[in-house]
Each structure stands twice: as C-alpha cells, then as structure tokens.
Amino acid sequence: MLRTTAVIALCLAALPAWAADFNLTYASPYTEAHPYGAADAEWIARIEEQSGGRVDITPYWGRTLITSREGVDELAAGVADIAYIAPIYARSGYDMNRLVPGMFYGYTDPKKVLDVYMDLVEQFPVFDEELDGVHVVGYNVGTPMHVLLRDKPVETLDDLQGLRIRSAVDFIGPLAAFGAEGVTMPMTETYPSLEKGVVDGVIAPYEALKSLSFAEVVGYYSELPHSRGAYPSRGVNGDVWSSLPEDIRRIFDDNTEWLSLRTLELAQEAEDAGRAYGEEQGVKFNAVAPEVVAEYSESFAPVIREVAEDLDAMGKPGTEVLDTIRAAHTQ
Known part of the structure; x- marks a missing residue:
C-alpha cells in the first residue's frame, strides 16, 4: 500500500x-x-x-x-x-x-x-x-518596398529606362510604362543575379538589405514606394x-x-535594422520627389480598375472597395 x-x-x-x-x-x-x-x-x-x-x-x-x-x-x-x-x-x-x-x-x-x-x-x-x-x-x-539598384539611383522616372529589375508580377506593368523590364525570379536567386549584373536592381524593403544581404551587392536605395x-x-x-x-x-x-x-x-x-545595416555598408539612400512618386503611383490605376471590375462581375464589391480605398488615400 x-x-x-x-x-x-x-x-x-x-x-x-x-x-x-x-x-x-x-x-x-x-x-x-x-x-x-x-x-x-x-x-x-x-x-x-x-x-x-x-x-x-x-x-x-x-x-x-x-x-x-x-x-x-x-x-x-x-x-x-x-x-x-x-x-x-x-x-x-x-x-x-x-x-x-x-x-x-x-x-x-x-x-x-x-x-x-x-x-x-x-x-x-x-x-x-x-x-x-x-x-x-x-x-x-506589408511595409513599403522601394527600388534597390547596383549602379545608379532613380531620381526621375526617366531613370528607369532600360533597367532590368527583379519584381513581383504586380509591379511589372508600371515598370514597363516607364521603360524598365520587370523580371520575376525567386528571391533566393536575386543576390547572385545582382552580383553578376544579370539584373540591375530589385524591388524590396529596407530589411532585405540585411536579411538577404542585398547591401553587399547594391549601391543605391531609391525610395520609390511600392505598397503591399x-x-x-x-x-x-x-x-x-x-x-x-x-x-x-x-x-x-x-x-x-x-x-x-x-x-x-x-x-x-x-x-530600421535593415536601413542601418545598409548605411554601414555604404549604400546611398535617396528620397524621390513627391510629384514623381504620384506619377508612378497613378500608373497602377488602369490595371487595378480592371481588377475591381472583374470582382464586380463575380458579384463582389470590387469597385466600391477600390473607391473607398482611394478616397481614404487623399484624406
């Protein structure tokens, strides 16, 4: 017992x-x-x-x-x-x-x-x-992404002409509107592609300068926003x-x-840590003029309007939601 x-x-x-x-x-x-x-x-x-x-x-x-x-x-x-x-x-x-x-x-x-x-x-x-x-x-x-470049910054939209930039599919159209070629590839392949000059840049956030070591292979970070x-x-x-x-x-x-x-x-x-690391590695950061940002942003509008209309055709409130989002942007 x-x-x-x-x-x-x-x-x-x-x-x-x-x-x-x-x-x-x-x-x-x-x-x-x-x-x-x-x-x-x-x-x-x-x-x-x-x-x-x-x-x-x-x-x-x-x-x-x-x-x-x-x-x-x-x-x-x-x-x-x-x-x-x-x-x-x-x-x-x-x-x-x-x-x-x-x-x-x-x-x-x-x-x-x-x-x-x-x-x-x-x-x-x-x-x-x-x-x-x-x-x-x-x-x-998502925090906004910007344009990371090997050899020169983007200050005007003319600076995009002729560049090959690793990009998400959603950004290929706007890049093409200003003469750049958007290239889709896994992020794991982007570092060696930047290093070898296969691409001139990548659309990515600040943190990628550190987490993906992009600060080692780019010289410039141009703050042209891509909202996520x-x-x-x-x-x-x-x-x-x-x-x-x-x-x-x-x-x-x-x-x-x-x-x-x-x-x-x-x-x-x-x-913040990614930007600080980029500065330590000598990456040059430049703000893009508000009027340039506005013009670039508007290049997204036609395709997104079509997306909203496609949602409408499914019986979903695509245009109503889009109009609400765009109205809030100006407030």
Whole structure:
C-alpha cells in the first residue's frame, strides 16, 4: 500500500501544476526568430496568460505543418488548430482577400493601410465569407518596398529606362510604362543575379538589405514606394473555433488588433535594422520627389480598375472597395 501511494505521489509530482482545458496547436511557415514568428510567440503567451492557463498553445515553426501558399486550405482541413495564413499568395480563390491589397498603391504609411483595411473588413462581410472554415484572429500589413539598384539611383522616372529589375508580377506593368523590364525570379536567386549584373536592381524593403544581404551587392536605395497592402494572417480552424466557449473566443478576438499592431511594430524594427545595416555598408539612400512618386503611383490605376471590375462581375464589391480605398488615400 505504501509503495502504491509513493508511485501515485511521484506521478502527480511529474504533472504540471495545472492542466489546460484547451490544448491547441499553432502552425507557421516562419521561424520564431522572424518578426512574424516573434509576434506570434508573444501573442501565444498573452492568450495563455489571459485565459488563466485554460488555453495551452503548442507552436510548430518553419513549415513543419503548414505552407504559406496553401495555408487557408490547410488550416480549414485541420492540419493545425491555429495557423499563419496568407490568402494573398494563393494561386486562385479568396478573390477579395487576394486582390484588394493591390488597391493600396501609393500608400506609404503601413499603419494607415492597416486601419483602412480593417475598416473594410468590418464594412464588407465578403472578406470573412471567402475564408470559409477559418476564423480570422490577426492581420498583416506589408511595409513599403522601394527600388534597390547596383549602379545608379532613380531620381526621375526617366531613370528607369532600360533597367532590368527583379519584381513581383504586380509591379511589372508600371515598370514597363516607364521603360524598365520587370523580371520575376525567386528571391533566393536575386543576390547572385545582382552580383553578376544579370539584373540591375530589385524591388524590396529596407530589411532585405540585411536579411538577404542585398547591401553587399547594391549601391543605391531609391525610395520609390511600392505598397503591399494588408491581408488576414492568422486564423483558427472553424470547427475548433465553434468548440471553444464564448469567453475563450472573446480573448482571441480582443487580441486581434494587438497581434496585428505588434506584428507591424516588429516588422518596422526589422526595417530600421535593415536601413542601418545598409548605411554601414555604404549604400546611398535617396528620397524621390513627391510629384514623381504620384506619377508612378497613378500608373497602377488602369490595371487595378480592371481588377475591381472583374470582382464586380463575380458579384463582389470590387469597385466600391477600390473607391473607398482611394478616397481614404487623399484624406
């Protein structure tokens, strides 16, 4: 009897002081060292603390459970209880969530982009309706990207003439309008392409000067803004969400703005560190005149208007959302 009692006591001692009511998994394509992962780690601790220990979240970092391109589908299918999602990278579907970020061309303040976007989500239910099977608990906003160049800065739009620039697909048209060739290639191939002169430049944010070592192979950073918009970035599987009691769901919802803003804060810290590293490496930074920025931004308008009309044809409020975004830009 004494031996049995001792064994039970040892087993109890091995258990945690409390056992969570809800043991959840979190999956992210990013590492915990990445700004997005760092924000997630703080958020997980915050949710656990505010739930009084009733929620325990086990993270799986670095694509161990989920990818960035198919994150929404994978989360809805139940590969994790909570996950980082990025519908903007999906090949198709999620049309409003995927295409509306491009409507923020010309915006230079990511906080304003986030504010406008979250207002749109409140105003237009279609954003949530598209993400069937997922409840959104966080949003991302990209900091603006600019033009990094090997040999000379861009000060006027004529300076783009004849340049080959690694670019996202969305920026190829505006570059072409001013005589530059936009080249799509993986970011992992961009460093050697810059080093060898295969491309003259790349559209990237400040942080890439350090994180991708671009400061070693470019001489100039011209601040011609390319806005990246905002998008849903963290979600809870719909069945899991339905299984949680109202008070736990409220904790997640009450922290949606906190997670979104904290992600932006840490991303901005990475931007500041990237610029500082670029300065240390001798990269020359130049601001582009406001009238030049305005002219370049307007080159995005025709294609984006067509995108809005395509959304209208699907029965979605493309033009109404576009007009709301453009009106907010002038306020």
